Structure formats: structure tokens, C-alpha cells
Amino acid sequence: MDIRSQISMVFHLDKCIGCHTCSVACKNIWTDRKGAEYMWWNNVETKPGTGYPTKWEDQEIYKGGWEKNGSSISLKGAGKLKGLKNIFHNPNMPVLDDYYHPWRYKYEDLFTAPEGDDQPIGRAVSMITGEPMDIKAGPNWDDDLSGTPDYARKDTNFKDLSPGEQEAMFQLEKMTMMYLPRICNHCLNPACVASCPSGALYKRGEDGIVLINQERCRAWRMCVTACPYKKSYYNWNTGKSEKCILCYPRLETGQAPACMHSCVGRIRYLGVMLYDADKIQAVASCNENELVQKHMDIYLDPHDPAVIAAARKNGVADSTITAAQNSPVYKFVKEWGLALPLHPEFRTLPNLFYVPPMLPAMAQVDGEGVYETTSKSLFPSIDQNRLPMKYLASLFTAGDTDKVREVYDKLLSVKMHRRNVTVGDLSKDEVKELMAVAKVSADTANAIFRLTSLATFDERFVIPPSHREEAIEMMEATADYKGETGFGFKEKPQRGL
Amino acid sequence: MNIHYRYLVSFLAIGAIFCSSFSSMAQDGATLFKQNCSACHKLGTRLVGPDLIGITEKRQEEWLIKFIKSSQAMIKAGDADAVAIYEEYGQMVMNDQNLSDDEVKAILAYIKSESPSASTGDVAEETVEVEIVPIEYSEEDIKNGLKLFSGQKAFKAKGPSCLSCHNVTNEKLISGGLLAKDLTNVYARMGDAGLAGIIGNPPFPAMATSYEGKELDSTEVAQLIAFLKHADEVSETQEMQIEKSGSSILLLGGGGGLILLFILIGLHWNRRLRKSVKHDIFKRQIKGSDSII
Numbered sequence: 176m177d178i179r180s181q182i183s184m185v186f187h188l189d190k191c192i193g194c195h196t197c198s199v200a201c202k203n204i205w206t207d208r209k210g211a212e213y214m215w216w217n218n219v220e221t222k223p224g225t226g227y228p229t230k231w232e233d234q235e236i237y238k239g240g241w242e243k244n245g246s247s248i249s250l251k252g253a254g255k256l257k258g259l260k261n262i263f264h265n266p267n268m269p270v271l272d273d274y275y276h277p278w279r280y281k282y283e284d285l286f287t288a289p290e291g292d293d294q295p296i297g298r299a300v301s302m303i304t305g306e307p308m309d310i311k312a313g314p315n316w317d318d319d320l321s322g323t324p325d326y327a328r329k330d331t332n333f334k335d336l337s338p339g340e341q342e343a344m345f346q347l348e349k350m351t352m353m354y355l356p357r358i359c360n361h362c363l364n365p366a367c368v369a370s371c372p373s374g375a376l377y378k379r380g381e382d383g384i385v386l387i388n389q390e391r392c393r394a395w396r397m398c399v400t401a402c403p404y405k406k407s408y409y410n411w412n413t414g415k416s417e418k419c420i421l422c423y424p425r426l427e428t429g430q431a432p433a434c435m436h437s438c439v440g441r442i443r444y445l446g447v448m449l450y451d452a453d454k455i456q457a458v459a460s461c462n463e464n465e466l467v468q469k470h471m472d473i474y475l476d477p478h479d480p481a482v483i484a485a486a487r488k489n490g491v492a493d494s495t496i497t498a499a500q501n502s503p504v505y506k507f508v509k510e511w512g513l514a515l516p517l518h519p520e521f522r523t524l525p526n527l528f529y530v531p532p533m534l535p536a537m538a539q540v541d542g543e544g545v546y547e548t549t550s551k552s553l554f555p556s557i558d559q560n561r562l563p564m565k566y567l568a569s570l571f572t573a574g575d576t577d578k579v580r581e582v583y584d585k586l587l588s589v590k591m592h593r594r595n596v597t598v599g600d601l602s603k604d605e606v607k608e609l610m611a612v613a614k615v616s617a618d619t620a621n622a623i624f625r626l627t628s629l630a631t632f633d634e635r636f637v638i639p640p641s642h643r644e645e646a647i648e649m650m651e652a653t654a655d656y657k658g659e660t661g662f663g664f665k666e667k668p669q670r671g672l
Numbered sequence: 673m674n675i676h677y678r679y680l681v682s683f684l685a686i687g688a689i690f691c692s693s694f695s696s697m698a699q700d701g702a703t704l705f706k707q708n709c710s711a712c713h714k715l716g717t718r719l720v721g722p723d724l725i726g727i728t729e730k731r732q733e734e735w736l737i738k739f740i741k742s743s744q745a746m747i748k749a750g751d752a753d754a755v756a757i758y759e760e761y762g763q764m765v766m767n768d769q770n771l772s773d774d775e776v777k778a779i780l781a782y783i784k785s786e787s788p789s790a791s792t793g794d795v796a797e798e799t800v801e802v803e804i805v806p807i808e809y810s811e812e813d814i815k816n817g818l819k820l821f822s823g824q825k826a827f828k829a830k831g832p833s834c835l836s837c838h839n840v841t842n843e844k845l846i847s848g849g850l851l852a853k854d855l856t857n858v859y860a861r862m863g864d865a866g867l868a869g870i871i872g873n874p875p876f877p878a879m880a881t882s883y884e885g886k887e888l889d890s891t892e893v894a895q896l897i898a899f900l901k902h903a904d905e906v907s908e909t910q911e912m913q914i915e916k917s918g919s920s921i922l923l924l925g926g927g928g929g930l931i932l933l934f935i936l937i938g939l940h941w942n943r944r945l946r947k948s949v950k951h952d953i954f955k956r957q958i959k960g961s962d963s964i965i
Contacts, residue, residue, distance in 0.1 A: 228949075229948075229949045229950050229953075230949045236949060260940065264941055266941055269949075270947075270948050271948075272948035272950050272951075272954075273948050273949050273950060311950075311954050311957065312950055312953065312954070322953075325952075325953040325956065326953075
């Protein structure tokens with residue numbers, strides 16, 4: 176056993192209101208720089224939709240992630256030979272238009288334009304060239320199903336759905352959507368790290384955050400191709416690639432990442448998971464139908480004495496183990512089995528898990544064309560979910576609808592149980608039966624309810640102390656470090672000090 | 673004052689030693705001769721360089737000292753005798769010897785002591801040139817010699833391989849170093865004995881330092897000579913081949929290869945994403961709009 180700690184996340188999609196506050200918080204802190212204008216390390220997509228960059232899920236276009244190769248796996252679009260072949264011209268990268276051409280408005284013209292017959296306007300100017308431009312697309316122009324013929328209908332996840340099923344999703348009164356906020360998954364088996372010819376990408380040992388060393392990056396952009404989630408971006412100004420850093424400077428000081436801290440719907444949870452690094456290869460290269468289960472199994476019980484002993488032996492701090500025991504992510508993912516990884520078929524073993532949304536099925540058009548709004552129970556059954564199981568399975572379980580159904584059974588039973596606790600107008604037997612099927616006890620249901628709706632800041636974000644002092648001690652004397660932190664120069668000023 | 677006094681003392685001391693051990697000077701000379709001269713010179717026969725018996729009779733001591741210290745300077749300066757010797761010995765220069773006047777004198781004393789006392793000055797001239805019978809080497813020796821020369825096989829005493837400083841034009845060798853002389857035809861110039869002397873006891877300062885304490889043993893020397901002899905013999909025919917075809921093949925191959933590479937790159941990159949995945953969306957938008965740009 177090679178026990179390591181990993182900062183993992185859960186996004187509860189039922190709570191996401193699609194406000195993009197997370198994206199703006201991230202943009203303001205990290206990507207509001209020249210060359211990074213087009214990057215959205217955090218973005219919120221509408222599903223069905225093509226996302227950002229457009230059609231990122233379609234690996235036939237972008238060749239991201241891993242593919243099974245016999246008993247092992249290999250990178251789809253990068254790697255040793257493929258990478259070498261394409262090292263001077265990587266053919267599978269998104270172009271700027273696949274993201275969008277970033278622009279701003281020249282508002283100053285409103286004030287400085289000379290008097291004339293026409294009203295001055297704030298024209299759109301490119302943030303890359305500075306020239307006036309026609310805006311053709313934005314990073315979230317598929318938001319809330321806008322531009323459906325162009326975006327939502329071209330969703331890659333429709334591949335398993337029959338044309339009839341697809342059409343049903345776009346019928347009036349049945350039309351539906353969900354939000355999918357995305358950041359870097361800080362994967363256990365990151366394709367970006369594997370693809371880098373310069374070895375600039377690395378996964379931090381202490382918390383599993385995947386970072387790009389800006390000094391070693393040589394702009395080969397293999398990570399841009401390799402990341403199946405398209406969360407590695409090329410900064411055209413610095414000539415280096417960049418990606419979500421999970422706000423590690425904030426984490427190191429005990430603060431939640433900016434996107435999570437600012438989340439209005441409080442959908443985001445962050446905590447430590449302990450996993451067995453020895454199993455990564457076996458899990459990443461297993462059959463597709465076992466992928467989700469094996470991925471879940473790689474995370475270990477932080478209360479198990481054997482796991483604790485092995486973790487300690489591996490240098491995991493006691494404070495981290497305690498954080499793992501209190502981790503909300505562990506509860507959602509392992510204890511309750513409510514959260515699923517996004518596109519596990521990319522085989523990168525992502526560490527960001529999603530609790531799929533319960534969408535109310537308000538009505539159906541029956542065979543005689545009657546708009547049927549009645550249903551037997553207060554909460555309609557899972558089969559009436561407007562988002563077809565197959566669609567959700569394509570997103571979260573590599574096509575395994577049973578796994579998605581399992582999660583929905585649990586979510587529904589919690590909902591029914593709480594309704595009975597607070598209102599008590601449902602048939603007790605029916606609720607009991609439902610909870611028995613979902614294997615959820617009353618206590619568990621209450622705990623799920625609590626962490627979902629009433630959790631405090633400290634319950635949602637259990638951030639382990641980073642023990643940076645130990646890292647500093649390894650490199651230099653702590654007293655020197657303290658004396659030099661904050662002020663000083665990396666390069667001495669020409670006039671001298 | 674102090675310094676002057678010290679100088680005086682040391683001068684006196686050296687003088688005393690010089691006087692008292694004049695007889696032992698010949699013996700020092702023997703050692704020095706062995707170390708510095710014997711690679712190329714012998715007393716009694718001509719080796720690489722001339723036979724030195726009676727040389728002290730034939731030349732002025734002053735001239736000899738000058739020549740031994742820097743024959744090359746003398747040749748450059750146009751000393752008639754020096755140039756004549758240079759021409760006679762196939763324009764092979766003698767190395768400048770880093771010896772003091774006293775040491776040279778010691779060597780000369782040794783030569784003098786070895787020379788027949790009733791020297792008439794013609795002895796050296798009349799020395800019968802011994803016809804050196806070239807030794808026959810086996811194929812095995814040549815093969816081993818090649819390995820030793822190229823460094824494929826290390827010398828027993830771990831001395832550096834010859835190739836690091838010397839070049840020999842041979843089809844079985846990559847081109848060697850340019851730090852020292854090209855040895856392709858060295859066998860023709862020096863012969864078995866000369867080579868054996870130089871390889872076994874290098875008179876050249878850089879070579880001597882490189883092999884100090886890492887002397888080659890006699891088998892290794894013999895194998896190297898075998899290879900050098902072979903290289904000399906085949907050098908003519910091989911050079912012809914390279915001159916004829918080498919450069920043109922390289923040029924044609926390079927040019928052709930480049931074109932082929934471009935074609936391959938073109939074929940491969942033909943599959944690249946040429947347009948944005950949003951191309952269709954943009955096209956549809958533009959159809960219905962009157963673009964301002």
C-alpha cells in the first residue's frame with residue numbers, strides 16, 4: 176500500500192443556480208492577465224450543450240485522455256511516439272475560436288467622443304489585437320440552452336440516445352437543462368502530466384494538486400491536447416501553459432479556493448481523500464464497466480487503523496489524516512455513494528465528483544396530446560426524470576445507467592424521508608420501502624440532508640494544514656525565510672539596493 | 673642582500689656538486705638519453721632519426737644544444753645544416769626537448785662516452801644503414817590493434833585511446849581527434865622500431881603526460897603497430913572510394929531525404945484541425961447578418 180493524500184472536491188449539482196460567480200471569482204484572481212483573457216479555469220456549462228471549449232467532450236476531435244491499449248493504457252493524442260511526431264505542430268489542439276475570441280468594450284468612447292449627430296457607443300475591441308471586432312461567440316453562449324440548434328443539439332453525450340429520445344428532450348414543456356460547473360479535476364492519473372515532454376507538469380506529493388512549473392514549461396502544449404477536460408490552457412503572452420492551481424496559496428493558508436468560497440449556492444465541498452497509489456495503473460486500465468466502481472475503491476477508509484498506519488509510514492501528517500476523517504468528500508463519495516466522477520471513460524481518475532441533479536418532472540404530454548400534470552406521488556419516480564438516465568450515464572458513469580439509478584434512488588429516498596420528518600404527509604410504508612431499496616437508513620438520510628442543506632463553512636471545506644514550515648525547513652532556515660518573506664526582489668533593481 | 677647571499681650559496685653548492693660528480697654525469701646522461709632520445713635515436717644504427725655515434729665530433733656542442741632544444745626554430749631560421757637534416761629525414765621534425773643546458777651536456781657526454789674513442793669523425797657517416805626487416809603481423813593483431821586504437825578495448829593500464837587525439841583514415845574507424853598528428857601513413861615514415869619507441873616511451877610532452885604511469889605493454893604496442901601498418905597499406909585504395917562517392921551520396925541523400933521528410937510531414941499534418949469546431953455556427957450566423965467589418 177502506498178497511501179497518499181489527495182485534495183478532492185464534490186459539486187452538488189442540485190444546488191447550482193448557474194450564476195457564474197465562481198468563474199468570475201477565479202477570473203479576477205488568476206486569469207485577468209495578458210495572454211490569459213480567454214482562459215476560464217473555472218467555467219459553468221449548461222447541459223445539454225457543447226461546453227467550453229466547444230465540444231470538449233468529443234475526443235475524436237481533440238484526442239484527449241487515455242485509451243485502453245491491450246492490458247494497459249496509452250495517451251490518445253500525446254505520449255512518446257505520438258508526441259514526438261507532433262512536437263513541432265500539434266494537430267489536435269483547440270484553436271482560439273473553439274474557446275472564444277476575448278473582447279472588451281471601449282467604454283471610454285462614451286465619454287471622450289466628440290459631439291456629433293450620432294450617439295457614441297462602446298465598441299467591442301479584441302483583447303488580443305486591440306482592434307475593433309465582431310463578436311462571434313463567447314465562452315458560455317450555450318448558457319441556459321441559448322442557441323440550442325448550434326449548441327445543445329450537438330452535445331456529444333447524445334451518442335447513446337435514440338433520435339426519439341433526443342427529440343423528447345427538446346419538446347416544449349419537456350425541455351430541460353442542468354448546470355455543470357467545471358474546474359481542473361486534479362486527476363489521480365493525469366494525462367497532462369504524462370504528456371509533457373519537458374516534465375514541467377507535476378502532481379504535488381502532499382496534496383495531489385496538479386501544477387505546471389512555469390520555469391520548465393517549453394510551450395509544447397501537449398498538455399492542452401492530453402487533458403480530456405481541456406483544462407490546460409496556453410498563455411500566448413508568456414509562452415507557457417497554465418491551469419487551475421486549486422488556489423494552492425489559499426489552501427496553504429487554510430482558505431477555501433476562490434471559486435468554492437464565493438459559491439452562492441454552496442454547492443462545493445472540499446476535503447482530503449486517502450488513496451492507494453499502487454492501484455492507479457490497475458484501476459486506470461480496467462474494463463470500462465468496472466471503471467467507476469474501481470475508481471471509488473481506490474479511496475480508502477481514513478478510520479481504518481491499517482490505513483492510518485500505512486499513511487503515517489508514508490509521511491502523511493496526522494493533521495491530514497484527521498482532515499480525511501472529517502472530509503465531506505469522503506462522506507459524499509464513499510460513505511453515501513452519492514457523487515460520481517465526470518466522464519470516467521477518459522481514465523484519468525478525476526478527483527472532482529458530482530452529485531447529479533434531481534430535476535422535477537412537472538408534466539408530460541400523453542398519447543392523446545393532453546398536457547398531463549398529475550402524478551401519483553408528490554415526487555415523481557426517477558423514470559420520469561426529464562434528463563434521461565442514458566444521458567446522465569454518458570456524463571458520469573461511462574454509460575452505466577444502473578450506477579446513476581442507484582444514486583437517484585438514494586437522493587429520492589432522502590427527499591421523501593425528510594418530507595415525512597418535516598411535513599409527514601407521505602405514506603410511511605412507501606418511504607420505508609424506498610429507503611430499503613436505496614439502502615439508506617434514517618440516520619444516514621438525516622446526515623445527507625444536513626451536509627447538503629445546512630452545512631457550515633467549516634463542514635463544507637475541511638482543509639488540512641499544509642505544514643509549509645516543514646517544506647521550508649527542508650529548503651532553508653526558517654528564520655531566514657521569515658526575514659525575507661513579503662518584501663524583497665527576485666532580481667535586484669539596477670540602481671542597487 | 674639576503675637574496676643575493678642565498679643565490680651565492682646555491683651557486684656554490686651546485687658548482688660543488690657539478691665538479692664532484694662530473695664522472696657520474698655520463699650516467700645521468702644515459703638515463704636522460706633513454707628517457708628523451710631513445711624513442712627515435714640509437715647509438716650504432718639509424719632508427720627514426722640519425723645514428724648519434726660520434727655526433728659530438730661532427731658538430732659543435734653549441735650547435736647541438738641549440739638543435740636539441742629547438743630544431744624547429746633553427747629550421748625556420750634557415751640554418752643550412754638543420755634544413756639539410758630535415759630534408760634528409762623526410763621532413764620529419766624533431767620535437768623540441770624541454771631540457772636544460774646541463775642536461776643536454778650530460779646526454780652529449782654520455783654519447784661521447786659510448787662513441788669509439790678513436791673517432792675520426794667519419795664513423796657516423798659510415799655507419800651501415802641496417803636494413804630493418806618489416807615484421808609480419810597476423811590478422812588477429814590488426815583486429816586487436818584497431819580495437820585498442822579506437823578505444824573499443826581499453827589499454828591494460830587504462831591509458832586513453834589513440835583515437836581521442838589522432839586520426840587514421842580507415843573505413844573501419846570514425847574520424848579521430850585533431851589534437852595530434854594524423855597517423856594514416858605514420859608506418860611508412862617511422863617503421864616498426866620507430867613506432868615501438870614512440871608508443872612505448874612517448875617523447876612528445878602531451879603524450880608523455882597522458883600516458884604517465886599508464887604505459888602500454890609490449891603486446892599492445894605490437895598490436896597497435898600492426899594496425900597502423902595495415903592502415904597505411906590500405907589507405908590509398910580507401911581514400912579513393914571516399915573521394916569518389918562519399919560526398920555525392922551524402923548530398924543526394926540529404927536533399928532527397930529532406931524532400932521525403934517534407935512529403936511525410938505534409939501527409940501527416942493533412943489530418944490537422946484546419947478550422948474551428950464552431951465553423952458551422954459562424955457560417956450560419958454570418959449568413960443572416962450584415963457584418964460591420
